[in-house]
Amino acid sequence: MRTIRHLVQGGSPSGVRRAVLPAVLAATAVLSLAACGGDGQGADRTGHGATASASATAATHNAQDVAFAQGMVPHHRQALEMARLAADRASSARVREIAARIEKAQDPEIGTLSGWLRAWGEDVPGSGAAQHMGHTSMPGMMGGEDMTSLGDASGTDFDTRFLTMMVAHHEGAVAMASAERVKGAYPPATALAGDIADAQRAEITEMKRLLGSE
Known part of the structure; x- marks a missing residue:
């Protein structure tokens, strides 16, 4: 992480900063999404939750x-x-x-x-x-x-x-x-x-x- 901070904060050419900063942001976004995946809602995103809901609705006849x-x-x-x-x-x-x-x-x-x-x-x-x-x-x-x-x-x-x-x-x-x-x-x-x-x-x-x- 010390190397990433050094490259982003200043001692490297501006071209390097432009190349590294998007990679840092992308990595952060991936980690955030992975953390959200443990909230118990994964079934809904895969469609299983929606299917179960549709089945429950269809049963109300x-x-x-x-x-x-x-x-x-x-x-x-x-x-x-x-x-x-x-x-x-x-x-x-x-x-x-x-x-x-x-x-x-x-x-x-x-x-x-x-x-x-x-x-x-x-x-x-x-x-x-x-x-x-x-x-x-x-x-x-x-x-x-x-x-x-x-x-x-x-x-x-x-x-x-x-x-x-x-x-x-x-x-x-x-x-x-x-x-x-x-x-x-x-x-x-x-x-x-x-x-x-x-x-x-x-x-x-x-x-x-x-x-x-x-």
């Missing part, structure tokens, strides 16, 4: 959260099936715009809900029309005849059928989301339920206006 996710996945999937028909069957630009908005919102929500179910060790409902038929008792779900009639329609007939069916479908989703907001325990799920209810209530109002103008 109840049967209502599971029922909401397992119900909303097929509910959303049927809405997407209906919305995707609008691209080449609807005559109204407003109907096509609403359908596109529904698809943009609900497709990623299916991924979120499915991810929660997998994290909780619960079954994710299967996809396809046959799977939807097993959920027709849920509020707003359409039966096979309804979906066939929509698929066979075009033009203004499609517009009317789509809007009428989607209003009922949305009303069912709002009822499911409202139950989750009251009875759910998992904060992200209750927050998503609130978003779903708010967005779909607004779309119900919009679609009812369109039905009244036709």
Whole structure:
């Protein structure tokens, strides 16, 4: 240390002082970081603490959260099936715009809900029309005849059928989301339920206006 002090404090050329001083500061910083490493927080910096915290949060769900996710996945999937028909069957630009908005919102929500179910060790409902038929008792779900009639329609007939069916479908989703907001325990799920209810209530109002103008 005597040699370092001598070089820093004066008896050496200024170039040497400029070269040595950063090295001294760097060594001091390394020693300081090493001392801090013994404060018991290392697990958090490696990510283990964060993982444990996330696991604890994920565990704070109840049967209502599971029922909401397992119900909303097929509910959303049927809405997407209906919305995707609008691209080449609807005559109204407003109907096509609403359908596109529904698809943009609900497709990623299916991924979120499915991810929660997998994290909780619960079954994710299967996809396809046959799977939807097993959920027709849920509020707003359409039966096979309804979906066939929509698929066979075009033009203004499609517009009317789509809007009428989607209003009922949305009303069912709002009822499911409202139950989750009251009875759910998992904060992200209750927050998503609130978003779903708010967005779909607004779309119900919009679609009812369109039905009244036709």
